Amino acid sequence: MATELIYLNDSYAREFDARVTKNMGEYVVLDRTAFYPKGGGQPTDTGFLNDIRVTHVQKKGDEVRHFLETPLSGSTKEVHGVIDWEPRYARMRMHTAQHLVSAIVLDDYKATTAGNQIHEDRSRIDFKPWRPSQEELKLVKQKFDEYVEKAIPVKTYFTTRERVMEEIDPLRRNLFSRVPAFVKDIRVVEIEGVDKCPCAGTHVKNTNELGELVVIETKSKGAETTRLEYTLKK
Numbered sequence: 001m002a003t004e005l006i007y008l009n010d011s012y013a014r015e016f017d018a019r020v021t022k023n024m025g026e027y028v029v030l031d032r033t034a035f036y037p038k039g040g041g042q043p044t045d046t047g048f049l050n051d052i053r054v055t056h057v058q059k060k061g062d063e064v065r066h067f068l069e070t071p072l073s074g075s076t077k078e079v080h081g082v083i084d085w086e087p088r089y090a091r092m093r094m095h096t097a098q099h100l101v102s103a104i105v106l107d108d109y110k111a112t113t114a115g116n117q118i119h120e121d122r123s124r125i126d127f128k129p130w131r132p133s134q135e136e137l138k139l140v141k142q143k144f145d146e147y148v149e150k151a152i153p154v155k156t157y158f159t160t161r162e163r164v165m166e167e168i169d170p171l172r173r174n175l176f177s178r179v180p181a182f183v184k185d186i187r188v189v190e191i192e193g194v195d196k197c198p199c200a201g202t203h204v205k206n207t208n209e210l211g212e213l214v215v216i217e218t219k220s221k222g223a224e225t226t227r228l229e230y231t232l233k234k
């Protein structure tokens, strides 16, 4: 049985109860988890299982492995999980902000997101092809802050590849066609009326949780690529 990924349906779940399905000493696998495993540019969650520190979480095939500071007793069958909420929530804001910045740059400058790395204090997005002027950066920030002001709902749901390819606008078709063929049901993150993107990360439910965009710097990362570093001010 694959682990139920609680964070896909409820990214605000900070605590949960679960059964241990595998105990390897170094790591455990559970029947359900709210811990986000490192992936897609978003770092691992940390926290506790009972009173034992979870140092990092990794997905291997269907298994979500919770690596522990000290092993869980072999007789322990049930655990209470607690996520380190402050850094995780900061990453939810940063990750949703990434979607919004990527959407604005795609729509207004036709540049795609070639990569991204989310951290709780400072995140980055690589755009290609884009060489923004100061004026363009100002316009991106302005539009971002307007979307935040408008308090736009952010929804996540699963849909079939066929359906999403039918509905999606041409600019975003590439994002979805890059999802590996074995994925039948694609998870869509939708900023209502603004953007749709395939993503398995954790996001906030409304743009009004993001705060103000602060562009820290931009730098060239090769011929056509620009790296934009940003943070958020509440």
Ligand SMILES: [Zn+2]
Pocket (backbone or CB within 6 Å): 095, 096, 099, 189, 199, 200, 201, 202, 203
């Ligand atoms: Zn995402």
